[in-house]
Amino acid sequence: MNQFQYSRPADASVAIKTLSKDQNAYFLAGGTNLIDMMKMGLVSPQKLVDINNLPLKTVSEIPGGLRIGALVSNTNLAEHPLIKQKYPLLSLAINAGASPQLRNMATLGGNMMQRTRCPYFFDLTMPCNKRVPGSGCSALGGYNRMHAIFGASDKCIAVNPSDMNVAMVALDATVHISGAKGSRTMKFADFHRLPGDHPELDNNLKKGELITAVDLPEPRFSKNVHYVKIRDRASYAFALVSAAVALEIENDTIKEARLAMGGVAHKPWRLTAVEMFLKGKPANEAVFKQAAQLVSNGAKAYEYNKFKLKMAPNAVLQGLKVASGLASA
Numbered sequence: 001m002n003q004f005q006y007s008r009p010a011d012a013s014v015a016i017k018t019l020s021k022d023q024n025a026y027f028l029a030g031g032t033n034l035i036d037m038m039k040m041g042l043v044s045p046q047k048l049v050d051i052n053n054l055p056l057k058t059v060s061e062i063p064g065g066l067r068i069g070a071l072v073s074n075t076n077l078a079e080h081p082l083i084k085q086k087y088p089l090l091s092l093a094i095n096a097g098a099s100p101q102l103r104n105m106a107t108l109g110g111n112m113m114q115r116t117r118c119p120y121f122f123d124l125t126m127p128c129n130k131r132v133p134g135s136g137c138s139a140l141g142g143y144n145r146m147h148a149i150f151g152a153s154d155k156c157i158a159v160n161p162s163d164m165n166v167a168m169v170a171l172d173a174t175v176h177i178s179g180a181k182g183s184r185t186m187k188f189a190d191f192h193r194l195p196g197d198h199p200e201l202d203n204n205l206k207k208g209e210l211i212t213a214v215d216l217p218e219p220r221f222s223k224n225v226h227y228v229k230i231r232d233r234a235s236y237a238f239a240l241v242s243a244a245v246a247l248e249i250e251n252d253t254i255k256e257a258r259l260a261m262g263g264v265a266h267k268p269w270r271l272t273a274v275e276m277f278l279k280g281k282p283a284n285e286a287v288f289k290q291a292a293q294l295v296s297n298g299a300k301a302y303e304y305n306k307f308k309l310k311m312a313p314n315a316v317l318q319g320l321k322v323a324s325g326l327a328s329a
């Protein structure tokens with residue numbers, strides 16, 4: 001491993017200043033992604049700024065919602081009474097990811113920032129535009145079973161691997177960011193990027209900016225929710241396809257629907273057209289089947305991931321049935 005400097009400031013402005021000044025400095029949170037990447041030679045930071053002493057570990061009620069500090073661990077978030085009671089979709093999605101040990105270490109900010117699991121990104125002997133811009137995309141003509149069916153480009157077809165991010169997008173969360181030039185907020189849905197011509201950029205965070213918190217809006221979906229994760233093994237595996245479903249049902253009619261998918265795009269993929277289709281319709285199987293037929297509109301598969309064109313609508317259909325109580329999990 002390359003040598004690096006390590007610091008653990010207690011003040012966010014010191015952490016931000018260090019990162020803004022040094023191109024090759026990284027924030028360190030739980031370390032479950034960054035340290036792996038250092039060991040594999042994917043990144044070689046000269047400076048690690050450990051942010052674990054920053055006061056970003058609380059979940060607190062705010063007017064109209066909830067604020068989650070960026071250092072809240074995935075376990076503490078998924079098991080928090082307010083999350084379980086008011087935002088159970090988030091709890092389900094987080095607990096579908098990784099393993100208990102990893103979730104104990106992993107943080108909200110680190111989960112948002114985790115890199116893709118495309119095997120060519122991890123293989124230093126293969127071209128990858130995300131790892132070495134301009135080198136090419138090995139997945140395009142390679143073994144692309146895990147890859148995107150929505151929003152990909154001819155530069156990159158990798159997917160965002162997070163489960164938590166899918167629920168955050170469905171729940172209309174907002175991200176708080178601090179940088180050397182001040183603070184700003186961004187919709188969670190706008191945080192991650194599509195690859196376009198710059199797949200090396202996973203998200204819209206600027207160099208040196210720190211995620212400080214994520215806000216959840218007023219809880220509307222505390223009852224009819226489900227998170228479907230389809231993967232190669234029952235645990236400790238990334239999603240081939242996942243679906244976060246939240247419904248507000250009144251007198252058997254869908255007042256509001258929120259749907260997002262994971263494992264299908266470079267960012268968590270919100271299904272706005274399907275949500276609009278569902279709004280105002282009866283919550284029954286016939287309607288859910290019609291809605292599921294819309295899921296793969298605009299999708300494009302590659303040689304080895306054509307199965308996702310069917311798996312994606314089936315995951316949404318299952319999610320709708322369980323969320324509405326028509327089927328059990």
Ligand SMILES: Cc1cc2nc3c(=O)[nH]c(=O)nc-3n(C[C@H](O)[C@H](O)[C@H](O)COP(=O)(O)OP(=O)(O)OC[C@H]3O[C@@H](n4cnc5c(N)ncnc54)[C@H](O)[C@@H]3O)c2cc1C
Pocket residue numbers: 026027028029030031032033034035036051070071096097098099102105106107108109110111112113114161162163164209210211212236237238239
């Ligand atoms: C074997 C294995 C299986 C896994 N399975 C799953 C799974 O099924 N589903 C899933 O969702 N995830 C899975 N994960 C990924 C895991 O969730 C992430 O590794 C974890 O969430 C990263 O959080 P961290 O705090 O450890 O981040 P770190 O490793 O500390 O940091 C990751 C990146 O985020 C940056 N960063 C961290 N905090 C901030 C901040 N506040 N502001 C700005 N930048 C920041 C760091 O600089 C770094 O670039 C798996 C991981 C492993 C190793």
